Amino acid sequence: MSSPAAPDPLGPAWPLLEALADALGVVLWRKDAAGRYLRLNAAGARALGFATPEAACGLDDARLLAPALAERLAWAARPGPVRPRLLDLGPPGTPAPYLGAQIRLDPPAADGSAEIGLWLDARSQQQAEDALRQALGQIEALQAAHEQLSRAVQPFALAEEPVPGLYPPAQFEANLRRELDLSRREHREFALVLIEIDAEAPEGPSIPAADRPRVLAALGRLLRGSTRAMDTPCRLADERHALLMSGCSLAAAHKRMEGFRRQCAGELVVVDGRVLRFSIAVGIAAYPTSHQEAPSLLDAAEAALRDARAGGGNQIALARIPFPA
Numbered sequence: 001m002s003s004p005a006a007p008d009p010l011g012p013a014w015p016l017l018e019a020l021a022d023a024l025g026v027v028l029w030r031k032d033a034a035g036r037y038l039r040l041n042a043a044g045a046r047a048l049g050f051a052t053p054e055a056a057c058g059l060d061d062a063r064l065l066a067p068a069l070a071e072r073l074a075w076a077a078r079p080g081p082v083r084p085r086l087l088d089l090g091p092p093g094t095p096a097p098y099l100g101a102q103i104r105l106d107p108p109a110a111d112g113s114a115e116i117g118l119w120l121d122a123r124s125q126q127q128a129e130d131a132l133r134q135a136l137g138q139i140e141a142l143q144a145a146h147e148q149l150s151r152a153v154q155p156f157a158l159a160e161e162p163v164p165g166l167y168p169p170a171q172f173e174a175n176l177r178r179e180l181d182l183s184r185r186e187h188r189e190f191a192l193v194l195i196e197i198d199a200e201a202p203e204g205p206s207i208p209a210a211d212r213p214r215v216l217a218a219l220g221r222l223l224r225g226s227t228r229a230m231d232t233p234c235r236l237a238d239e240r241h242a243l244l245m246s247g248c249s250l251a252a253a254h255k256r257m258e259g260f261r262r263q264c265a266g267e268l269v270v271v272d273g274r275v276l277r278f279s280i281a282v283g284i285a286a287y288p289t290s291h292q293e294a295p296s297l298l299d300a301a302e303a304a305l306r307d308a309r310a311g312g313g314n315q316i317a318l319a320r321i322p323f324p325a
Helices: 013-022 042-048 066-075 122-155 168-186 208-225 250-265 292-309
Strands: 027-029 037-039 084-089 098-104 115-121 189-196 231-234 240-246 268-269 274-276 281-285 316-318
Touching: 013 027, 027 042, 027 268, 027 281, 037 042, 115 168, 122 208, 122 268, 168 231, 168 240, 189 250, 189 292, 208 231, 208 240, 208 250, 208 268, 231 274, 240 250, 250 281, 250 316, 281 292, 292 316
Parallel strands: 281 316
Antiparallel strands: 027 037, 027 115, 084 098, 098 115, 189 240, 189 281, 231 240, 268 274
16 A cells, blocks of 8 residues: 655745756756656756756656666665765766755655755866866966066075065165165155064965965065065065165055055965965054154054054054154
8 A cells, every 4th residue: 555645845835946946057856756757947957958847747867868877866766764865976986067966755745756856067167166276376387487587687695585686684774774864865755664474364274384485475576566666675584574665755655555465465375276365564664754763763663563463464554753742
């Protein structure tokens, strides 16, 4: 004696599910115990080569699909526990071109439905992932070629630096004193900028220690490419950089470094196919607005950098302007 038919488990919700599946391009079906289609959405009809869903009703996969694929789908009538299963519709050992799931109804629904299932074509997603991997590989190769070219065109002393084109830490104080003397003689301003990579990445986990040299190289490359011929970019200790901006006021330096901050936040650093992001904290002091001597000017820039870090990073802070008592 056959089991009584169960009520339709979806009822009036089925047309809504069909509409949602059509919008996503997902094939949605209902089959009887013999594997014949009872309901099929428009996306399913297109995938099977029919003008309308009704044209597929009454047919089974053995008449519509390749034998191997039809065998994998012929599952509803098999004995076993009633539970959903994931579909594996690709050749063994290869990424499946289709992804999906099935569930058997026991007992069947009032309309004879013994199986509900869905699947979607994953080939476009795989193609997009392959294209992304290829693009990231090209970016990584271009970044490496750019660094090699930079070393080739720089003077020997600067080419030997970890980031070619930046003055080493030992030359920073001499460059600062020279810029200060020149600004005094010509009665002009200049800005001292301190830059430090934030400890936390703006998106995702923190940058691994092994990858930080690549991020520092990217920062140096951006810094070198964003400066004028009269500016002096320097590498300092503890993963810090400095920039001496000749003839630049505090306000003008802030405007230029805001653009640089955004550039760093949007930069992609590709390491072995992985994308790393970074942000910076920036402290700016200016001669003669902030201070008029090299040590106090550097202290003012250090204090501004601490203020930028204290604000959560990815920020610019200006040195406080001292007023006479």
